Amino acid sequence: MFDPRSKRVLSNAMRVLVCALMLVEVRTQANAAAVMRAADIEASYVANSSSGHPFVGDDPVATRDWMVNEHTSSRSPSFGDRVRTLVRIPTSKQRSNSDVTEANFAQNLTFVVPVPYGIRYQAEKHRLTVNVDLSGDDNQTGILLKKTISGPSGRKLVIRQEAKSKGFIQHVDIIELEDGESKKTTVHGRVTLSPAAYAEANGDYAIVLTGHLVPPYFNDRIDHSDPTDDEPTDITTRTFKLYVDINAVWLISPQRGVILSKALHLSR
Template sequence: MADLKTVLVRSNVACTLVCMSLLAHAGMSADSATVPNAIEPEISASADVLSTQPFVGDDPVAIRDALAGQRFNPDSPSLSDRIRNLIHVPVFKAPSELDSPKASIERDLAFVVPAPYGIRYQSKTHLLTVDVDLSDDNKPGAILLKKTITGQRGRGLVVAPEAKAKGYIQHIDLIVLKSGERTKTRVHGRVTLSQAAFDEANGDFAIVLMCSMAPPYLTDRREHSDPSNDEPTDITTRTSTLYTDIHAIWLVSPQRGIVLSKKLRLSK
């Protein structure tokens, strides 16, 4: 919807990661043609392309909380006004502002997802390849943004009839992302990278998903399972699904402020 895309990241503008403290620190404007430290795919990177600030993404919990309780009718003429009036936050924000529950959903969003696996570097050819599945085993077909488990699990410790009375109660909170009608969750790509730049990243990799909200915006579902012989735990699972249009996917070293590739892609 057009009103939700007021600050789209365009290819002729610096695919600006609006939620990152890096840009606020650097004082870049939305008209900047390039982002310092950005390294185009298939171009060798040097080890000195560093920032003094780490990358900070949007907080999925804050975005969900901003949407929760809203009932959006895509055909309503007042929808854009309701979205605009939800929350107003400047485009360039410090990390403390970014993590506020009042995070804006009117602008483009950027979610940073850690990638501890699926990154391979060939030192002889200086080729870094990316093959990262962002889904959760229990939630295929959606990108996992955040998973929180509270409470104790009773497996191997208690029998099912006594699990709840003895406090084996878990709450699982999942926040996942879907883009359009697709169920693609695997990120692919490759970049030619110098050995020095790869060493500087020190195994610290993350995928950045740059996107904007799209109907139906949010669905929230809760499921409960009583203790059983196989799983003697009382479990309540909340699954919140954010619906977006993904515009770009980056590979970054978040704590070091390095952009390694801006041309990753999604596949099944």
């Protein structure tokens, strides 16, 4: 038979053992919760960074028109300029803004570029890989912001000599961005993203480019090509290039207003 003192010692030992077991269980649960938080941290970040409204950047066309107007207003318009404004006929003259003061264009710009391809998700690693070329096609040296083609193509429909007379005339309007003098057009990066967050994005991706204008600020060029045997179409192409020092590259889900990553970078 145990004496009262021995009973108290045994009771205290049992309490210590029970407390130790409880602490082990608490630590185990905490570790499990930490693992779950680590797996869902990006989903939580996505939820917290969602505005609930579509993400809209600067309009490339409005930006171009504003810059051209700023350039034009900085000098006295010639008679030819006034005529072109009235009749709205594209000019073959190449314009630059070397005579515009830096203060005219001292502002930041943000453009949203849709991503049709170049996004790969590895569910087992919770990894989203971004490898997106924003140049558009082989004929462009910058990042394509907007390209509009109006008018029918005569390819396989008409011969070169009859293209113009039969109305196969096209106007191509291109607005592109160049990252200073680096000519970088490809976006790279890796994003840790939970399957839930990936599913929530639903394939809706875009790249956000933010930066400020740098000299020579812009270049506005008109090119014309007569119909050929390969392309029996009379084509006039206007290419407007913005020179921007890009300081931020994001991956977003634009329709939901969600920022998925701010850690992307540009390369050649």
